[in-house]
Amino acid sequence: QKEVEQNSGPLSVPEGAIASLNCTYSDRGSQSFFWYRQYSGKSPELIMFIYSNGDKEDGRFTAQLNKASQYVSLLIRDSQPSDSATYLCAASYGNNRLAFGKGNQVVVIP
Amino acid sequence: SQTIHQWPATLVQPVGSPLSLECTVEGTSNPNLYWYRQAAGRGLQLLFYSVGIGQISSEVPQNLSASRPQDRQFILSSKKLLLSDSGFYLCAWSYGGETLDTQYFGPGTRLTVL
Numbered sequence: 209q210k211e212v213e214q215n216s217g218p219l220s221v222p223e224g225a226i227a228s229l230n231c232t233y234s235d236r237g238s239q240s241f242f243w244y245r246q247y248s249g250k251s252p253e254l255i256m257f258i259y260s261n262g263d264k265e266d267g268r269f270t271a272q273l274n275k276a277s278q279y280v281s282l283l284i285r286d287s288q289p290s291d292s293a294t295y296l297c298a299a300s301y302g303n304n305r306l307a308f309g310k311g312n313q314v315v316v317i318p
Numbered sequence: 319s320q321t322i323h324q325w326p327a328t329l330v331q332p333v334g335s336p337l338s339l340e341c342t343v344e345g346t347s348n349p350n351l352y353w354y355r356q357a358a359g360r361g362l363q364l365l366f367y368s369v370g371i372g373q374i375s376s377e378v379p380q381n382l383s384a385s386r387p388q389d390r391q392f393i394l395s396s397k398k399l400l401l402s403d404s405g406f407y408l409c410a411w412s413y414g415g416e417t418l419d420t421q422y423f424g425p426g427t428r429l430t431v432l
Contacts, residue, residue, distance in 0.1 A: 240419040251408055251423040252362075296362065300419040303367070303375070304350050304412055310361035 210235045210301045214309035222317050227284040229312050231297030234278070240300040241273055241280045245293045246311065252296055255282070287316045320345035324409050324424040331431055337382075337396040339427050341409030344390065349411040351392040352421060353384055356406040368392060369414060404431045 211234040221227045233241070240259050244252035258264045258271040258280070270283040280299070284291055294311040301307060321344045331337060343349050353365040364377045366384035374384050381400060385393045392409055406428050410421040 242420065244423075249428075251426045254420060254422065257420055298421075303369070304414075304419050305352075305364060305367060306419060306421055307364075308362040 210238075210299070210307040212297055212299050212307045212309040214295075214297055214312050216312050218313040218315060220315045220317055221287050223287060223289060225287050227287050227291065227314050227316070229282045229284075229295050229297070229314070231280045231282075231309055232278055233280065233297075233299040233307070235299065235301050235307070236275075236278065238299040238301055241271070242298040242300075242306065243269075243271060243280075243282045244296040244298065244308075245291075246296060247293045255295075284314070287314075289316050289318050292316045320411070320422065322409060322411055322422060322424040324407075324427050326427060327425065328428045329430070331399050331429065333401055333431055334398050337394070337399055337403070337429070339394040339407055339409075339429075341392040341394075341424055342390055343411045346390070346411070346413065348389060348414040350414045351386060352410040352412075353392065353394050354408040354410065356408060357404070362408070366394070399431045401431050404429055 213232050242257045243255045245255050246252040256266045258273045264271045268285045272281040292315050294313045296311045297309040298306040323342050352367045354362045368374050368386045382396050408426045409424040412421045
């Protein structure tokens with residue numbers, strides 16, 4: 209069973225601050241990593257993906273990947289109330305499948 | 319652009335009743351298709367995936383089944399629902415035949431079994 213772990217509890221951040229989310233994965237063969245955002249009662253929507261070690265920036269979001277440590281992170285800069293959601297980390301494995309973590313809830317306090 | 323549809327949006331069914339959920343994708347050909355279930359407080363569980371018409375792979379043994387009668391249509395079924403089948407059912411697609419793994423989700427069906 210491929211595992212993706214997101215162990216942090218709900219994260220509360222003040223508006224304008226940086227939110228930091230972490231994720232570890234078990235399959236060393238995973239090549240692709242994804243962050244999805246899921247608002248309450250809605251389906252997940254893709255925020256960004258990362259394939260290579262290092263940082264990838266897209267607007268206020270930065271994904272970081274360290275394959276040696278099997279670790280993926282997501283930084284949200286200048287957090288806004290609209291960023292309040294659950295963030296799901298996913299890692300690829302065979303036959304175009306993804307394994308998802310249970311998610312981290314982020315609450316941005318105005 | 320690609321669009322994915324799911325229906326119904328919500329469903330309340332008694333235990334022991336049958337189930338049929340439908341998913342269709344527009345704007346792409348030969349997609350990979352996936353069915354997930356998200357139970358309350360739990361992560362996304364992959365139920366079935368398909369890489370082509372009539373090709374279904376099951377991830378978890380259960381009383382559910384899936385079919386892909388057309389290239390862009392994916393159906394999730396059950397003959398007799400259990401209480402434990404309640405949850406948020408999500409269909410997703412990705413580009414077929416490529417190395418890109420990105421999956422895009424439909425709006426979901428919220429199923430309550432009473």
